[in-house]
Amino acid sequence: MKKGAISAILIAVFVAIPLVGAEGETSYSFTFVGPNFSKAAATIPGTHVKAGDWLRIVGAGTFDTSTLGVSGGGAYTHINFDGTVHGRGIWTVKEFVSFNSYGGPNPGKQGGLLKIIIHAISTSEVAEFTFMVQISCLVNAPPGAPAEGFNVWGGPNYAVPVFGIVVSGRTLFHLNE
Numbered sequence: 224m225k226k227g228a229i230s231a232i233l234i235a236v237f238v239a240i241p242l243v244g245a246e247g248e249t250s251y252s253f254t255f256v257g258p259n260f261s262k263a264a265a266t267i268p269g270t271h272v273k274a275g276d277w278l279r280i281v282g283a284g285t286f287d288t289s290t291l292g293v294s295g296g297g298a299y300t301h302i303n304f305d306g307t308v309h310g311r312g313i314w315t316v317k318e319f320v321s322f323n324s325y326g327g328p329n330p331g332k333q334g335g336l337l338k339i340i341i342h343a344i345s346t347s348e349v350a351e352f353t354f355m356v357q358i359s360c361l362v363n364a365p366p367g368a369p370a371e372g373f374n375v376w377g378g379p380n381y382a383v384p385v386f387g388i389v390v391s392g393r394t395l396f397h398l399n400e
Contacts, residue, residue, distance in 0.1 A: 249289040250399040251322070253337060253358055255281050255297065259372045259392025267377070267385055275304030278386040280356075280373060284316050285399070286337065293319035293339060312345040320355060324396075325363040333396040334362030336369060340381075355381035360394040 263276040279302060284295015296315040303309045318340035325334035337358040344351050355376040359369040372389035376382065 250285065250287045251324075251333065251335075252283065252285045252397045252399060253295070253360075254283045254395050254397070255358075255373070256393035256395055257281070259394065260390040261372060261374050261386035262388040262390050263386050264384065264388050267383065270377075270385075271301070271309055272385055273304055276309070276386070277302040277304075277390065278375060280314070282314065284339075286316075286319050286322065286339070288319075288322050291319045296341075299343060308347075310345050310347040310350070312343055312347065312350075314341045314343040316340070317342045317353065325360075325365065325368070327362045327396075327398075330398040330400050332362055333398050334360045334364050334368075335396050336360075337396070352377075354385065358394050359389070360396050362395070 258279050258281050261278050263272050263274055266273045279300040280297060282295060282297015284293065286293040293316050296313060298311070298313050300311045301309040316339050320338035320340060322338070323336045325336075327333035339356055339358070340353060341356050342351065342353050356373055357369065357376065358373045359371055361368060361371045370389040371394060372392040373394070374384065374389055375386040377385045
């Protein structure tokens with residue numbers, strides 16, 4: 224990845240994080256603990272996404288459920304089903320959608336289900352995308368909770384699973400006291 228892209232990620236994550244202020248127990252941070260992977264179940268007509276493609280994502284951010292403030296970002300890699308890299312880029316959080324907290328054993332280890340809107344910019348071609356990302360952490364999760372990791376939704380009202388199969392990864396929420 225180019226140094227400029229890394230700088231943009233650091234700016235998005237570390238400069239924007241203080242913009243989300245703690246208000247009681249409503250301010251959280253989220254982290255992709257190492258790379259997380261999701262897979263496309265089907266080819267999405269009109270896009271570069273083919274059945275079996277993978278999306279690798281890293282990053283972090285913060286959000287506040289009372290103010291609906293959100294910030295953060297990271298990097299992504301779109302990997303074709305044959306293992307070749309289709310594209311790379313950076314993503315930034317654009318909008319808070321929802322959060323369902325599962326609680327946890329301490330403020331530094333919380334579970335939940337977060338939905339955010341992200342804006343992704345390709346660094347390998349001239350392209351921009353807006354998606355909804357669902358991030359799931361299974362700490363203290365109820366039965367039937369979505370698999371740990373992330374998936375990506377697009378299309379009208381973000382109703383189309385683009386990378387809808389969680390393959391691997393760890394996530395974590397932190398309650399900011």
